[in-house]
Amino acid sequence: MTDNTGSDDPTSSQGASAAGETPAADGKDDSSGAETPAPRKGSKLGAVKELAFLVAIGVATAFLLQSFVIKPFWIPSESMENTLLVGDRVIVNRLDGDVERGDVVVFKGWDGADTIKRVIGKGGDAVKCCDDKRRITVNGHPLDEEAYLYPGDYPSDPFEVKVPQGRLWLMGDHRSQSVDSRDHHEYTGDGSISEDDVTGRAFAIFWPLSRATFLSTPETFTKLP
Template sequence: MAVTKKAEAVEKKKKGSFRETILLLIVGVGIALLLQAFVVGSFYIPSESMENTLLINDRVFVNKLAGKPERGDIIVFKGWNGEDTIKRVIGVGGDKVACCDSKKRVTVNGTPLDETSYLYPGDFPSGDTFKYTVPQGKLWLMGDHRSASADSRSHVEEPGGGFIAEDQVIGKAVMRYWPLSRGSIFIRPDTFDKVK
């Protein structure tokens, strides 16, 4: 009789542990889904437009709570074709973005950008000349591999004039986590600190 009660107690404990494990698993998955939906997302790099900063097949973490984008940030946004897209913020609302000055540099509010730390080796800051004032609440975006990037410059003739609204921003790319050999945290280039 005592053996039967003991066996029943063990069986009951096993069932309780199994239920607890399933419950914890469901809660864990729920938390992970909430984090991905509202806090941190993962983004896959499909094109060469951000080389060499980001290569095809790289993967980045995106902070969806990073706040308002700043000049120099790498952001993921709903692109001109409605797909998730990744580019660098060159100008924010009120900025005057232009290319090129006498030394072939992009300027923001008259300040030339030193883009050597992120621009694709051997690429020019822009093959196109342009001069625009970024409307409030909008962004001027460019890829780091300028000759291979369909960015704001490519969409100036479309509705919206090539600008992307801040509310189309999904988040700020904060870290490349794949491949592991190229893992790194993204830091805003110092050249943007000089822009007034």
């Protein structure tokens, strides 16, 4: 942003200080007979117009960012604890490209409302619970979920699914408190959601400040082939 400090200041524009003159008190002439330059009304009006223009640009930029690039969301439930707590505010990137396993995403849920969960499987993945160590597997490879799974929760009750192409299998980190793909698969036969229903990836908690942090993909997902 251009620094306009002093550009419309009547004193500096007239060069009174640079000339070494001292303005006369009460509007009287100084010893040299020079008069104090009167403030220019036009320059003040110009400063107001410029400020209004900059405010308008800022508002328009914020609107465009929220409409097309990033958007804040509030967490209303316990389904993603302890990754996300009730009352947390997150920022969602709406232009982040392809969704990957392990991403925390906001999407249009099964009831049409904005919902936030973690991507466990993508189109073509075979997702199953559980192996002999009670771990969820993706294409036969176990997930080490200790880093994000709610303490004391088991990964899930048994299920096995082949995720259709173009769709996602999503689960909350607080498994015992999350209504997610597992429940809808049980009741409807297809708990996945379309990739087109994804609003974006949550990449940071910004409020409260005491919890502000970036949300990264757990390492266990980066090890999947």
